[in-house]
Amino acid sequence: MDDEHGRWEAAERLALVLTEGGLQRMAARTLAMFLFTDLQSVTAGEIGERLAASAGAVSGAIKSLLAVGLIERLPAPGSRREHYRLREDAWATLFTSQNTAIQAMLDAAAAGIEVTRTGDPAHERLSRMRDFYEFLLAELPGLLHRWHQHQQSGQSAGQEERR
Amino acid sequence: MDDEHGRWEAAERLALVLTEGGLQRMAARTLAMFLFTDLQSVTAGEIGERLAASAGAVSGAIKSLLAVGLIERLPAPGSRREHYRLREDAWATLFTSQNTAIQAMLDAAAAGIEVTRTGDPAHERLSRMRDFYEFLLAELPGLLHRWHQHQQSGQSAGQEERR
DNA sequence: ATAGAGCTTCAGAAATTTCTGAACTATGTT
């Protein structure tokens, strides 16, 4: 533990996983940095320095992470530099963002059902697809609810610090 | 309904959604074609014709769809052309394929926990991340089980007929 | 007010992904 080299290597590895998952490259690296830093909050400059990226690239990454709600801007301590940090519910948010993908699939299926005739193979197939995504969408709220309960009931990794 | 133009437009639209979700472009278009065709099975040639794509591109797309288990090769009727069709459980498979992504996140978190010291902010953050993905992974089997039950009990979520 | 640090935007460069076309392999037909 406490292996500085291993830490950033692990961070970059996580960034790759996030990229596969659909995040843009620099956004993924930035998110990983937020996770692996020991600072309570970081500035754009610090991110750029650690990732060896231009200010422009960092700016874009922060913008997109803010947009999807994974990080938040801290009420400025009073200074020139903006401070950001990972949001408390970042993981649930990241997971939930797939709801929109599921809804999009549902819509696509519905559109297909509209333009095909009842009984046609395509119509049947699309109906099954719609059923699945409808089911999935209906299950998600309960799943997140169980997560919050699970969290409340003080499981492992419990001791939070505040700031 | 039964609008040939609208049908393929809807198919291409679904392909875009699938692409956002991480599928390669041609694989996504091919999968959409499998969904929207009225044929019970299709050949590589038919796909290439409909999508106006080269045989090489189609070959690659089929290969990758087979690899993730979304389509299957039909026991050749006896001929030269290979026939393929969408697998019955394609949607559950597509959904489940995210399990590997979740496992990858879990592994990345674990790696980070290894190289940080207990009590460090990063260590705490990574622990919370691990907790979430552990929870998620544990929930998935139950969710798929409920889907299969839901399916059995024949409620096709609406006014569709069965076949 | 002015200076200057930090941030954003954007055009063009660089890197990556994706597709085509042609050569090659395999298989069924005559």
Next chain:
DNA sequence: AACATAGTTCAGAAATTTCTGAAGCTCTAT
């Protein structure tokens, strides 16, 4: 056995994504 059709592979072309660097804007402190 020879031919022809279906499918696969792969190098290079095309398209797309992503990043840099520079210009411009904003806001704090002097």
